[in-house]
Structure formats: C-alpha cells, structure tokens
Amino acid sequence: MSEKMTMTEVTPDNLTGMPCCGIKNIQHQGHIEKSGWLKTHFRKGLGSQVMFTEDNRQFGFIEYIPGKYAWRGIEAEDYMVIHCIWTHLKQYQRKGYGKQLLADHQISKTRFRNIMSKIL
Numbered sequence: 001m002s003e004k005m006t007m008t009e010v011t012p013d014n015l016t017g018m019p020c021c022g023i024k025n026i027q028h029q030g031h032i033e034k035s036g037w038l039k040t041h042f043r044k045g046l047g048s049q050v051m052f053t054e055d056n057r058q059f060g061f062i063e064y065i066p067g068k069y070a071w072r073g074i075e076a077e078d079y080m081v082i083h084c085i086w087t088h089l090k091q092y093q094r095k096g097y098g099k100q101l102l103a104d105h106q107i108s109k110t111r112f113r114n115i116m117s118k119i120l
Contacts, residue, residue, distance in 0.1 A: 004053075004054040005051055005052060005053060005054065005059070005060075005092075005097070006051070006052050007049055007050070007051050007052075007060075007100075007101075008049065008050050008052065009047070009048070009049050010038070010048035010049065010050060011042070012039060012042050015035055015038060015039065016035070018050060019050065019058045020034045020035050020038070024058075041065060041069065044065060044066065044069040045065055045066045045069065046063070046064070046065045046069075047062075047063070047064050047065070048061070048062065048063045048064075049061070049062050049101065051087070051092075051097060051100075051101065053089070053092070057089070058088070059087060059088050059089040059092045059097070060086065060087045060088070060092070060097050060098070060100075060101055061084065061085065061086055061101075062082065062084065062085045062101040062102070063082070063083045063084045063085075064080050064081060064082045064083060065080070065081055065083060066079075066080060066081070067079040067080065067081045070083070071083070085098060085101055085102070086098075087101075
C-alpha cells in the first residue's frame with residue numbers, strides 16, 4: 001500500500017458532498033434515493049466509510065449496520081452486518097485496502113455499541 005489515500009467516515013453532516021455508491025452527481029436519482037436511505041439509517045447505527053485516492057477519486061467503500069436493522073432477511077441481532085464492501089480501480093485492488101476497511105470496521109464496533117446503548 002504505497003499509494004497515498006484517505007479514508008473518510010460518511011456522516012449525516014458530510015453525506016451531501018460524498019459520492020454515493022460510486023455516483024458523483026448529487027442530482028442523479030440513484031444518489032438521491034440512496035442518500036435518503038442512508039439518512040434514515042444513520043439513526044439506527046449505520047456506518048459507512050469511503051476511501052479516496054490522492055487525486056480525490058473514490059476507490060473503496062464499506063457500509064455496515066447493527067444486525068437488528070439489516071435490510072437483508074437475516075437474524076443477526078447481536079452482530080454488525082456489512083451491507084456492502086468493495087474496492088475499485090485495478091491499481092488499488094489486491095493491495096490490502098479491503099482488509100483495511102474491515103480492520104477499521106472492527107475498531108468501530110465499540111463506537112457502535114455506544115450508539116446502540118443510546119438508541120435502545
């Protein structure tokens with residue numbers, strides 16, 4: 001991982017300026033719909049992080065939520081569920097960035113336990 005990159009946590013405050021599922025155009029219907037969904041689920045403990053290249057291109061993403069709020073048909077009450085994880089741009093694949101997204105997700109578990117204690 002010799003390339004310079006940044007990882008940014010997506011929050012309700014910075015969501016508008018973030019690419020959403022790789023869609024940069026904030027007027028795109030897919031961006032609008034996904035952003036609306038994210039806004040409603042941040043209150044439920046949703047977490048999302050985006051990786052950017054040095055020249056500000058999105059190349060990695062992870063989205064996760066407490067299992068009791070997962071949109072997939074699973075029973076995972078006491079778990080965090082990863083809805084989506086990916087790395088894009090061939091020059092950034094197979095270099096450990098996906099592992100880094102997962103590692104940062106693991107660190108976030110304590111933060112989500114704190115969020116869940118406030119929600120419940």
